[in-house]
Amino acid sequence: MDADRVRAGTAVRGQGPVVSADADFAQRPVRDGAGPAVDVHGLAKRYGEVVAVAGVDFSVAQGEVFALLGPNGAGKSTTIKMLCTLARPTSGRATVAGYDVLSAAREVRRRIGLVFQEQTLDDQLTAEENLRFHAVLYGVPHDRVEPRIARVLDLVALSDRRRHLVSTYSGGMARRLEIARGMLHTPRILFLDEPTLGLDPQTRALMWDDVLRLREEEGVTIFLTTHYMDEAEYADRIAIIDHGSIIALGTPSALKASVGADTVTLGTDDDEAALASLKRVGYTAVHTEGGITVFVDDEESAVGPIVSAAEVPVRTVRARRPTLDDVFLHFTGREIREQHGEAVPMFARAHGARRR
Amino acid sequence: MTAVSTRTPAVAAAGTGTSVPGELRVVAMVWERELIRYTRTRTRIVSGFAQPVLFLLVLGYGMSGLVGTTGGFTFRQFVYPGVVAMSVVMTAMFSAMSIVWDREFGFLREMLVAPVSRASLVLGKTAGGATVAAAQGTIMLVLAPLVGIRLTPLLVVEVIGIELLMAVAMTTFGVFVASRIQRMESFQVVMQMLLMPMLFLSGALFPLNGLPAWLAVVTRLNPLTYAVAPLRQVVFSAQDMSAAARARFPTNVTILGHTLPIWWELAVVAVFALVFFVLAHRGLSRTE
Numbered sequence: 001m002d003a004d005r006v007r008a009g010t011a012v013r014g015q016g017p018v019v020s021a022d023a024d025f026a027q028r029p030v031r032d033g034a035g036p037a038v039d040v041h042g043l044a045k046r047y048g049e050v051v052a053v054a055g056v057d058f059s060v061a062q063g064e065v066f067a068l069l070g071p072n073g074a075g076k077s078t079t080i081k082m083l084c085t086l087a088r089p090t091s092g093r094a095t096v097a098g099y100d101v102l103s104a105a106r107e108v109r110r111r112i113g114l115v116f117q118e119q120t121l122d123d124q125l126t127a128e129e130n131l132r133f134h135a136v137l138y139g140v141p142h143d144r145v146e147p148r149i150a151r152v153l154d155l156v157a158l159s160d161r162r163r164h165l166v167s168t169y170s171g172g173m174a175r176r177l178e179i180a181r182g183m184l185h186t187p188r189i190l191f192l193d194e195p196t197l198g199l200d201p202q203t204r205a206l207m208w209d210d211v212l213r214l215r216e217e218e219g220v221t222i223f224l225t226t227h228y229m230d231e232a233e234y235a236d237r238i239a240i241i242d243h244g245s246i247i248a249l250g251t252p253s254a255l256k257a258s259v260g261a262d263t264v265t266l267g268t269d270d271d272e273a274a275l276a277s278l279k280r281v282g283y284t285a286v287h288t289e290g291g292i293t294v295f296v297d298d299e300e301s302a303v304g305p306i307v308s309a310a311e312v313p314v315r316t317v318r319a320r321r322p323t324l325d326d327v328f329l330h331f332t333g334r335e336i337r338e339q340h341g342e343a344v345p346m347f348a349r350a351h352g353a354r355r356r
Numbered sequence: 357m358t359a360v361s362t363r364t365p366a367v368a369a370a371g372t373g374t375s376v377p378g379e380l381r382v383v384a385m386v387w388e389r390e391l392i393r394y395t396r397t398r399t400r401i402v403s404g405f406a407q408p409v410l411f412l413l414v415l416g417y418g419m420s421g422l423v424g425t426t427g428g429f430t431f432r433q434f435v436y437p438g439v440v441a442m443s444v445v446m447t448a449m450f451s452a453m454s455i456v457w458d459r460e461f462g463f464l465r466e467m468l469v470a471p472v473s474r475a476s477l478v479l480g481k482t483a484g485g486a487t488v489a490a491a492q493g494t495i496m497l498v499l500a501p502l503v504g505i506r507l508t509p510l511l512v513v514e515v516i517g518i519e520l521l522m523a524v525a526m527t528t529f530g531v532f533v534a535s536r537i538q539r540m541e542s543f544q545v546v547m548q549m550l551l552m553p554m555l556f557l558s559g560a561l562f563p564l565n566g567l568p569a570w571l572a573v574v575t576r577l578n579p580l581t582y583a584v585a586p587l588r589q590v591v592f593s594a595q596d597m598s599a600a601a602r603a604r605f606p607t608n609v610t611i612l613g614h615t616l617p618i619w620w621e622l623a624v625v626a627v628f629a630l631v632f633f634v635l636a637h638r639g640l641s642r643t644e
């Protein structure tokens with residue numbers, strides 16, 4: 001697993017995938033090989049005059065959470081559709097779970113779970129009936145159907161609503177049911193097209209808990225699209241897509257680092273003395289409005305040493321790293337449209353979840 | 357991590373994808389969904405019953421005075437099998453056309469992306485539509501005594517058999533039409549421009565003898581004609597009818613003076629069903 005990551009060039013910030021995911025992979029049959037979960041070369045799609053996807057290249061390692069981030073009309077859904085064999089690429093090549101999306105479409109479909117941007121539940125059926133239908137469509141063995149249904153409903157905390165008609169579900173519940181359904185047949189890769197679109201921040205956070213738990217407990221690779229900046233933070237790696245082209249790709253921290261350094265700002269009893277002490281031990285620091293601003297590689301690990309290096313009593317500490325908004329702005333020259341003022345608590349959650 | 361103990365061993369992604377039992381399970385599941393949806397929408401059952409009843413009242417009682425009785429046989433009795441056929445046809449068509457809804461509400465996608473044969477989906481849909489339509493047609497049998505039609509156990513079995521064949525044909529036809537329709541608004545148009553003329557020109561509501569030549573030709577080209585005639589024939593054969601009444605209300609289709617035997621008529625319906633099964637399968641197999 002870790003070997004895969006390294007080969008695919010996925011340096012994840014230290015924490016890596018959780019242990020259980022590794023164990024799961026060890027148990028998995030190796031018939032689909034240990035190659036990347038998704039491998040894409042020069043993939044392009046035109047609709048008449050419109051170039052929806054203009055030749056993209058990327059590779060997603062097994063067990064990774066990979067996010068395609070971009071504004072409306074960037075080509076996210078089109079990319080997912082091509083990977084899921086629902087749209088024919090105009091040119092280029094893509095393999096999913098080791099199978100070519102064109103020549104082995106059925107093999108691909110059998111190994112993926114898919115949650116569309118639009119809802120695809122039958123709301124005249126109950127949750128359970130929707131899931132049973134799906135289990136049959138994907139040939140889940142008879143004796144596995146009931147345990148799987150119980151398990152995925154449990155994962156998304158909808159067990160107590162299993163016999164309710166989907167028409168009585170809220171938008172967020174329906175969305176989570178769709179994710180459960182996407183996981184029902186134990187896919188190798190789960191594709192989620194804007195899974196949290198239109199959900200309130202709380203439901204979005206819940207849904208992310210679901211998704212990360214799935215990765216943890218079932219070792220599934222997750223490929224998702226979003227245009228919420230704060231949401232992309234959950235991903236191991238992010239590809240920023242705009243006008244059909246990938247304009248940046250990397251871990252959230254690497255992308256932010258490419259935009260600018262992290263900063264730690266101190267308020268002290270004696271700013272002049274602090275500045276002098278910090279410079280003496282080699283920090284790059286300047287006097288700013290809030291006190292002394294120090295430029296560092298990684299604000300989290302730097303705070304402690306900086307406070308002690310200041311050698312004067314420190315009153316306040318503020319650490320800041322560039323946000324993905326800065327990244328998007330940097331690469332596209334404009335801001336992504338959606339507002340995300342409610343992002344902060346989720347951001348905190350994200351870190352909490354990953355640190356476990 | 358506690359997850360380790362609760363985690364199930366990785367299941368092979370999709371065990372029985374292309375196997376025959378797997379596909380049969382799909383057919384059964386699609387069929388089951390059709391039944392669930394049918395029994396859950398009471399309005400559909402009620403309107404599927406009320407509309408033919410309305411026709412029976414309007415035509416059976418309204419026209420009876422005009423047509424009069426022939427050897428004790430009323431127009432009401434004549435039109436009754438046609439009205440039963442009508443309820444079967446409309447229910448089958450409606451059930452098949454629900455694919456347009458499935459497209460609108462996305463569920464069609466869930467079915468089409470699955471690693472299963474499209475033929476299984478069409479087969480399940482057809483079986484479901486046929487079951488529901490035959491059930492609806494059979495509910496209509498409760499009206500028989502009121503209209504003066506005598507039912508025997510054999511007749512009921514025969515009627516259900518013919519209803520099933522008729523419903524299969526109309527469902528495959530409906531699925532084909534639905535596969536060509538992208539928008540819900542087109543649904544009403546199709547129902548009015550296609551289904552109503554087919555019903556009216558099938559001999560369901562008037563005898564096929566003594567028609568003007570052009571109308572005779574049109575009715576003979578209408579596949580529904582060959583489904584309505586056998587139904588009427590089995591119903592009439594169980595009644596005590598005078599020779600005069602039989603002459604007044606013939607049941608079999610005649611083409612250029614030849615009277616088609618019932619098996620031929622049923623064969624025409626079966627071929628129609630088969631052709632539209634293939635077309636429906638093709639219609640659903642197109643991708644972006």
Ligand SMILES: Nc1ncnc2c1ncn2[C@@H]1O[C@H](COP(=O)(O)OP(=O)(O)OP(=O)(O)O)[C@@H](O)[C@H]1O
Nearest residue numbers: 047050051052070071072073074075076077078079
């Ligand atoms: N079936 C289609 N026919 C014609 N053009 C299409 C089709 N599907 C997508 N496009 C065009 O391709 C471009 C990319 O669309 P796509 O749906 O992939 O965007 P997206 O990134 O998913 O956007 P959103 O965030 O709004 O979902 C758009 O300009 C769109 O108009």
Ligand SMILES: [Mg+2]
Nearest residue numbers: 076077078117
């Ligand atoms: Mg989209």
